[in-house]
Amino acid sequence: MTRPPVAFRRLRSQDAALLRRLNAVFAEAFGDRETYQGDPPPDAYLRDLLARDHVIAIVAVRDDEVLGGLVAYEFDKFERMRREIYIYDLAVAAQHRRQSVATGLIEHLRAIAVQRGAWVVFVQADHGDAPAIALYTKLGAREDVLHFDIAVGSGAPSARLAP
Template sequence: MPNGYRVQEITADDLELMDGFLHTCGVAFNEPETYSGKRPDPEYMRSLLGSDYFIAIVAVKDGMVVGGLAAYELKKFEQERSEIYIYDLAVLDEHRRQGIATALIQELKKVAAVRRAYVIFVQADTGEEDEAAIALYTKLGTKESVLHFDISVEGADT
């Protein structure tokens, strides 16, 4: 990748990179409490990073995580295949427009191919704050119009 950026998948041994990614998400999304307030303990994080369903990829420059994405592999039941869902993609403001988000998604495509996934999907909000994301995803993929619903688990009988 140009401009001195390095893109790599985070492994279970890369807890410092994951900490950097969490910090980057907090800053990029202006939600530091969400991403740093109650961080999981190292054992939990190693288990997540070592799982077969979670993928984390970061962009590093001068030893600092400046961007990253978190994705989940969803194994399908109707066929022996899977989909990859990009859950979060963040790049620090001062490092945007450098091709980092595109490079992160290109790296995810390689991971998805190894895992024999047939598609990668992502959602974006329709507000002004997501215009850059929508432009990026439009450049890289096909737009579908869908509705998204959050269903609370509060009040569920356990």
């Protein structure tokens, strides 16, 4: 018996429940339940967020199971009249890795980028994350950069140099 194909779809305002299921995949994949499930926002907040054109959430589903997904943000640039799309989170559930799910997610995002008139899609990977580095190397040109988190007030993460 053959499995149904993986479907890739952009989440919209009516998909808050799917976004919660994607957050569960992120929590497991990143080993960070506190961030992704510790204090979930209400559905109204998620519906508003998913209704915004510059917020892009895509899920990979098969038989109503969320296999993985990504969250990206579109930026309008000042130095040129163009847009860039930044992949902020991308994960695939462990049992569905090495099945081209992540590649399919990025390809779906690339199609959205074309529709939105974006100039480039970009993403960061942590040093030592060999699977992510291999995937992104296959799909694009590598740049070595330093990433800094800058605190914006009390309760914010302290500024640190990413490893």
